[in-house]
Amino acid sequence: MYAQMIKSEASTDDPEKLKEFQAKIDANIKVEPRDWMPEGYRKTLIRQIGQHAHSEIVGQLPEGNWITRAPTLERKMILLAKVQDEAGHGLYLYAAAETLGVSRDDLTEQLLNGKMKYSSIFNYPTLNWADIGAVGWLVDGAAIMNQVPLQRTSYGPYSRAMIRVCKEESFHQRQGYDIMMKMAQGTDAQKKMAQDALNRLWYPSLMMFGPSDAESVHSTQNMAWKIKMNTNDELRQKFVDQTVPQAKYLGLTIPDEHLTWNEEKGGHDYSDPDWSEFFDVLKGNGPCNVDRLEARNKAWDDGAWVRDGLMAHAEKKKAQVAAE
Amino acid sequence: MSKEWPLWEIFIRGQHGLSHRHVGSLHAPDAEMAIKNARDVYTRRNEGVSIWVVEANNISASSPSEKGPLYEPSESKIYRHPTFFDIPDEVGHM
């Protein structure tokens, strides 16, 4: 998912107030920006929503890489629309985080200086056009798994942002799967590219859900607060079960020789990704970490004169109107 | 870091005949740009026919702590609802 390993912050608030707050959440009453909330709830949410927003924005880079190289004008327009949507998702989420008392520029700065993270998945490269199909199919597919339940999250602005995001997200997954279908039904070389993309992106997609957290105290607290709705393993299992028939339809093989249907649990058994790779990527050692942060920093620095120019113009106009 | 663009709240009329509804917020240097940006993010799939933008710090809001005094008085005034009154069937629709 787009927010990984979110540690919950401890609260040092009045136990009576905490109890009242929890009762409200248990009754499914949404928390709104000006309502009282525990400091831990606020801080954890800022971290989670911020990381989610950063992922939407950084996630534009691997796909944006292929806008100018899409195979047809139609594919180009579709991909452009998809990447534009992701910019909107980032905006909705930043706006939700801002209601918690952090500024947009603060969050941006923390992304740019590496203090805040974005999803590990975007540190992998998109090497060819089939990867664009696989990203839509698997990466957006995994994101949806996480975002659909978050529509019911306890924090009102986050929940509303998720509802908007989910409305747009299924287009993303479908356009990816559509690319995969074309490739898988194409020439032998195209089919090989599709299989190769699945081979490379399968485990990084499973990593998106984060390591097992069934026993983590952070996970328990965040689930009680309803800012996390399912354990990582639950969502990963759902993702695997959903994806297996989709891969089968494409005639592609999921790169896991241990993948089998388990009648008893009513789901597939599958191999875990290499978690040491995951932690390494989080630490900054993935194939594209440096590129991604460089690209975001460059965009921010190169855009400074535009932001400043427009602001100066707006202030000048305001002064003129005031003088009249 | 340079000065942050102000925050605007965005209201959209979804269809002719409906009221404008709050849909979200965005940053923009002035009202004109706020409308342009709102058009770009909030009306991408025919969601609107009209946009209002209001700078967020111009909005005054009631406080959550006033919930009781503000809204509870209306709870006891059930005669404000038509169902409070029994009208005989013979009278016909009213």
Ligand SMILES: [Fe+2]
């Ligand atoms: Fe998204």
Ligand SMILES: [Fe+2]
């Ligand atoms: Fe998406």
